[in-house]
Amino acid sequence: MDDSTVSAYMSQSYLPVSIADSVACVKKSLIEHLDGEQIPTFLFVVDQDNYLNGILSVKSLLAADEGLHVSDIMRHNYFSVAPEQSRHDVYDLINHSGLDMIPVVQFGKLMGVLRPQDIAELIEDENTLDAQLQGATTPLEEPYLSTSPVTLWRKRVVWLLMLFVAEAYTGTVLKAFEEQLEAAISLAFFIPLLIGTGGNSGTQITSTLVRAMALGEVSLRNVGAVLKKEVSTSFLVAITIGAAALIRAWILGVGAEVTIVVSLTIIAITMWSAIVSSIIPMVLKKLKVDPAVVSAPFIATFIDGTGLIIYFEIAKLVMTEFA
Amino acid sequence: MDDSTVSAYMSQSYLPVSIADSVACVKKSLIEHLDGEQIPTFLFVVDQDNYLNGILSVKSLLAADEGLHVSDIMRHNYFSVAPEQSRHDVYDLINHSGLDMIPVVQFGKLMGVLRPQDIAELIEDENTLDAQLQGATTPLEEPYLSTSPVTLWRKRVVWLLMLFVAEAYTGTVLKAFEEQLEAAISLAFFIPLLIGTGGNSGTQITSTLVRAMALGEVSLRNVGAVLKKEVSTSFLVAITIGAAALIRAWILGVGAEVTIVVSLTIIAITMWSAIVSSIIPMVLKKLKVDPAVVSAPFIATFIDGTGLIIYFEIAKLVMTEFA
Numbered sequence: 001m002d003d004s005t006v007s008a009y010m011s012q013s014y015l016p017v018s019i020a021d022s023v024a025c026v027k028k029s030l031i032e033h034l035d036g037e038q039i040p041t042f043l044f045v046v047d048q049d050n051y052l053n054g055i056l057s058v059k060s061l062l063a064a065d066e067g068l069h070v071s072d073i074m075r076h077n078y079f080s081v082a083p084e085q086s087r088h089d090v091y092d093l094i095n096h097s098g099l100d101m102i103p104v105v106q107f108g109k110l111m112g113v114l115r116p117q118d119i120a121e122l123i124e125d126e127n128t129l130d131a132q133l134q135g136a137t138t139p140l141e142e143p144y145l146s147t148s149p150v151t152l153w154r155k156r157v158v159w160l161l162m163l164f165v166a167e168a169y170t171g172t173v174l175k176a177f178e179e180q181l182e183a184a185i186s187l188a189f190f191i192p193l194l195i196g197t198g199g200n201s202g203t204q205i206t207s208t209l210v211r212a213m214a215l216g217e218v219s220l221r222n223v224g225a226v227l228k229k230e231v232s233t234s235f236l237v238a239i240t241i242g243a244a245a246l247i248r249a250w251i252l253g254v255g256a257e258v259t260i261v262v263s264l265t266i267i268a269i270t271m272w273s274a275i276v277s278s279i280i281p282m283v284l285k286k287l288k289v290d291p292a293v294v295s296a297p298f299i300a301t302f303i304d305g306t307g308l309i310i311y312f313e314i315a316k317l318v319m320t321e322f323a
Numbered sequence: 324m325d326d327s328t329v330s331a332y333m334s335q336s337y338l339p340v341s342i343a344d345s346v347a348c349v350k351k352s353l354i355e356h357l358d359g360e361q362i363p364t365f366l367f368v369v370d371q372d373n374y375l376n377g378i379l380s381v382k383s384l385l386a387a388d389e390g391l392h393v394s395d396i397m398r399h400n401y402f403s404v405a406p407e408q409s410r411h412d413v414y415d416l417i418n419h420s421g422l423d424m425i426p427v428v429q430f431g432k433l434m435g436v437l438r439p440q441d442i443a444e445l446i447e448d449e450n451t452l453d454a455q456l457q458g459a460t461t462p463l464e465e466p467y468l469s470t471s472p473v474t475l476w477r478k479r480v481v482w483l484l485m486l487f488v489a490e491a492y493t494g495t496v497l498k499a500f501e502e503q504l505e506a507a508i509s510l511a512f513f514i515p516l517l518i519g520t521g522g523n524s525g526t527q528i529t530s531t532l533v534r535a536m537a538l539g540e541v542s543l544r545n546v547g548a549v550l551k552k553e554v555s556t557s558f559l560v561a562i563t564i565g566a567a568a569l570i571r572a573w574i575l576g577v578g579a580e581v582t583i584v585v586s587l588t589i590i591a592i593t594m595w596s597a598i599v600s601s602i603i604p605m606v607l608k609k610l611k612v613d614p615a616v617v618s619a620p621f622i623a624t625f626i627d628g629t630g631l632i633i634y635f636e637i638a639k640l641v642m643t644e645f646a
Contacts, residue, residue, distance in 0.1 A: 031386045038423065039362040039381055058362055062385075063354045098440075100361065116439065117421075127450070132534065137527040144535035145548060149555035156527045156556070157563050163523050164564060168571050170515040175575060181508055188504055188511045192493035192518055192627050200486050200620065204460040204479045211451065212467035225468060232472035233479070240480050241487060248491050252498060297523065304515050 006090055007083035009122045010104045010112030016046045017070055019053055024066040030058065042101045044110055045074050052103055052110040054078070080105040083112070088290075091126040094119055130290070166301045170195075173305050177312040183321055186254040190262050191308070193248070197241060198269040198307045199300035205230055205277035206296055213285055220282045227278050234274035238267040261315045268314065269307040276303060329413055330406035332445045333427045333435030339369045340393055342376055347389040353381065365424045367433055368397050375426055375433040377401070403428040406435070411613075414449040417442060453613070489624045493518075496628050500635040506644055509577040513585050514631070516571070520564060521592040521630045522623035528553055528600035529619055536608055543605045550601050557597035561590040584638045591637065592630040599626060 015033050017026050026043065043056040054074040064073050080103045081090050094102065094114075102114040114122070132139045138155045140147050174181065174191075181188055209226070212218040218226060245266040249259035277299055284290070316322045338356050340349050353366065366379040377397040387396050403426045404413050417425065417437075425437040437445070452462055461478040463470050497504065497514075504511055532549070535541040541549060568589040572582040600622055607613075639645045 031382075034382050037364040037380055037382050039364065039385075041360040041362065057360050059354075059357050059360050062362075100439075116423075120443075128534065132530055137531055139534075140531065143538075143540045144531065145540060145545065145552075147552075149552055149559060152531075152552070152556040153559040153563075156524070157560055160520065160523055160527070160560060160564060161567060164516070164520055164567055164571075167516050167519045170519075171512040171571065171575050174512040174515075175509070178508060178512075181511055182505075185501060185505050185508075186498070188514070189494045189497040189501075191511070191514050192497075192631070193487070193490050195515055196490045196493075196624070196627065197483065197487055200483055201479070204483070208460055208463065208467065208475075211462075215466075217466045217468060222468065229468075229470075229472055229475070233475040236472060236476040237480055237483065240476075241483060244484060244487055248487075248494065252494050301519070304519065308515070 004087040005083065006081050006085045006087070006104055006114070006122075007111075009087070009114060009118045010083065011115055011118055012112055013115065014110075014113040015040070015043045016050075016110070017043050017056060019045050019047070019069075019071045019074070021070045022066070023061060023064045023068045023070070023073070026056070026061060026070060027066075030061070038116070040101055040115070042078075044103055044113065045070055046110050050109045052080075052105055052108065055103065078103065081114070082106055087122055087126055091123060095123055163297055163301060166298060167304060170305045170308060173308045177308075180312050180315055180322060184258060184315070184319060186252075186258050187261070187311070187315055189252065189254065190245075190249070190258075190265075190311075193245075194262070194265055194269060194311055195304040195307050197266060198273045198303040201234070201237060201241075201270050202273040202277040202299050202303050203296050205234075205274060206281055206299055209278065209281045213281065218282070220286045223279065223282055226282070227275065230274045230278040231271065234271050238270035241270060242267040257319045258315075261311070261318050264318065265307075265311045265314050268310050269303070272306065272310060273303050276306075327410040328406065329404050329408045329410070329427055329437070329445075330435075332410070332437060332441045333406065334438055334441055335435055336438065337433075337436040338363070338366045339373075339433070340366050340379060342368050342370070342392075342394045342397070344393045345389070346384060346387045346391045346393070346396070349379070349384060349393060350389075353384070361439070363424055363438070365401075367426055367436065368393055369433050373432050375403075375428055375431065378426065401426065404437070405429055410445055410449055414446060418446055486620055486624060489621060490627065493628045493631060496631045500631075503635050503638055503645060507581060507638065507642060509575075509581050510584070510634070510638055512575065512577065513568075513572070513581075513588075513634075516568075517585070517588055517592060517634055518627040518630050520589060521596045521626040524557070524560060524564075524593050525596040525600040525622050525626050526619050528557075528597060529604055529622055532601065532604045536604065541605070543609045546602065546605055549605070550598065553597045553601040554594065557594050561593035564593060565590040580642045581638075584634070584641050587641065588630075588634045588637050591633050592626070595629065595633060596626050599629075 015030060039058060041058055043058060045053045045056055047053060054076045055078045056070060056074045060073045079099060083104050083106055100116040100119065103110055104112045104114060129139055137159060140155065209218060242263045246259060246263045249262045280299055338353060349366065362381060364381055366381060367375060368377045368379055369375055377399045378401045379393060379397045383396045402422060406427050406429055423439040423442065426433055427435045427437060460482060463478065532541060565586045569582060569586045572585045603622055
């Protein structure tokens with residue numbers, strides 16, 4: 001997609017200077033060609049065929065003696081990107097790099113430049129894509145109000161069907177425990193609460209870890225430290241939510257056994273959710289899959305079904321009628 | 324919290340100039356005081372008590388005749404913020420404004436300045452807060468690996484308990500339909516799938532609308548247009564997912580009646596979810612509650628319980644054993 005390469009973001013608004021120009025002449029030309037208030041940090045030194053020879057710091061230019069020439073103060077070392085590079089790849093390189101003026105070079109020729117506003121737009125588009133994909137939809141190309149229902153349907157239905165198929169196995173799990181459900185129908189009352197809590201506690205961990213990975217604080221080699229921290233934290237969380245579940249089941253009046261089963265299950269699901277949600281984002285990152293995008297809904301779906309297995313296995317252990 | 328006001332982001336790295344200075348002298352002083360490659364767009368004109376008299380465009384400075392004085396080229400109209408303003412308020416004012424150098428003024432005195440990097444940091448912190456709150460957790464103050472389990476527990480448990488309490492009413496709903504569940508236990512098999520799909524389709528709509536509202540494309544006065552578009556889209560989505568549900572229920576072998584109930588329910592829940600997810604974010608925005616933060620998990624929770632009511636009411640209508 002053209003839209004997601006550097007070429008869609010680069011601008012032709014840069015001041016090309018020649019290696020033989022004098023400092024005085026470049027200064028004059030810079031002031032004449034400024035539009036807006038922003039002053040570029042770098043100018044680009046090109047030859048007559050537009051090959052990039054180097055870059056010229058505007059700060060050095062302003063400080064330089066008027067008698068000098070571009071060749072005396074230009075730099076030969078600089079960071080550049082190529083027009084066909086994907087937005088996603090460039091995002092990782094330039095986000096947090098502090099670079100605000102990046103030449104776009106192909107086969108040695110200057111094709112354009114990423115100005116601060118171009119870089120900001122690129123970073124924002126990539127962040128928007130991530131946010132929309134986490135909401136299990138695809139960003140719109142047009143303003144919302146001019147997008148047709150058929151287009152919206154196309155953007156949404158594929159994700160929804162994928163999640164539907166992923167979630168469908170919970171039906172198989174529940175059917176497998178039909179006998180237990182029939183014997184103690186009140187077990188069904190807690191299904192939404194148990195899987196909802198498992199999903200929410202997993203989402204908390206995933207969103208914290210995705211952030212920590214984006215900041216470079218955590219990677220797969222810290223998996224031991226992360227697991228230890230998350231399992232300890234989840235133990236505290238599990239005890240708290242387990243107590244809340246005890247109160248809730250008691251109020252609903254489902255009997256001592258189901259109350260115990262529900263409380264034990266929420267403890268077990270919270271711990272299980274912590275292990276799954278700690279490991280999967282780091283493994284995805286290692287596999288070069290963006291963990292921000294796929295983690296939350298799919299991890300929640302995975303915890304839904306496995307959580308139900310935990311629920312009914314605990315019920316089989318605790319409840320005398322299943323003994 | 325000090326952390327979330329302008330004063331936590333402002334810098335003292337600005338060049339104060341005096342109204343009586345000459346252009347030549349300011350130019351010289353600017354070049355001497357630059358650190359890094361970035362050239363500020365504006366300098367600040369203050370008197371001896373640090374009262375802000377105006378701002379000076381560096382572009383005008385560079386273009387100005389050396390014989391002129393600051394008073395000849397300074398501007399009296401500028402946008403400023405106060406140190407005690409909240410990050411959230413300022414975010415709305417400066418994001419997308421294109422301003423890259425903003426004076427921070429209190430009782431007329433210049434207290435500091437927001438440089439481009441300060442503005443970027445402020446915007447990123449606010450976006451991070453939003454992203455973390457959507458993951459139902461609170462951002463960490465320290466790096467992840469040095470945050471203790473007790474701190475993580477504190478950041479997470481309040482949200483988790485709030486969502487637990489919100490979700491707990493699903494138990495009451497299911498208990499109210501205990502009779503129907505006992506008569507047709509296979510209805511229970513589809514509970515996670517139905518509420519999961521309702522939540523997912525709602526999240527898709529919410530994330531699209533939150534984005535459209537952030538871009539200013541949509542507000543509460545467009546509620547009619549939004550509802551019309553979302554109900555049309557959801558009709559297409561509902562038919563598609565309804566067909567998938569028909570296939571799924573058929574494979575699970577739950578009989579014709581339950582198959583029909585499940586398919587009709589997923590159509591009804593998808594439509595219901597569209598109405599709820601279209602209206603709530605716009606109402607929240609109108610009430611000055613940030614819709615990005617509260618929408619997704621709470622709307623999903625609301626759809627869970629109301630979706631279950633829809634499910635069992637449809638079952639009561641369709642199934643001959645409940646007639």
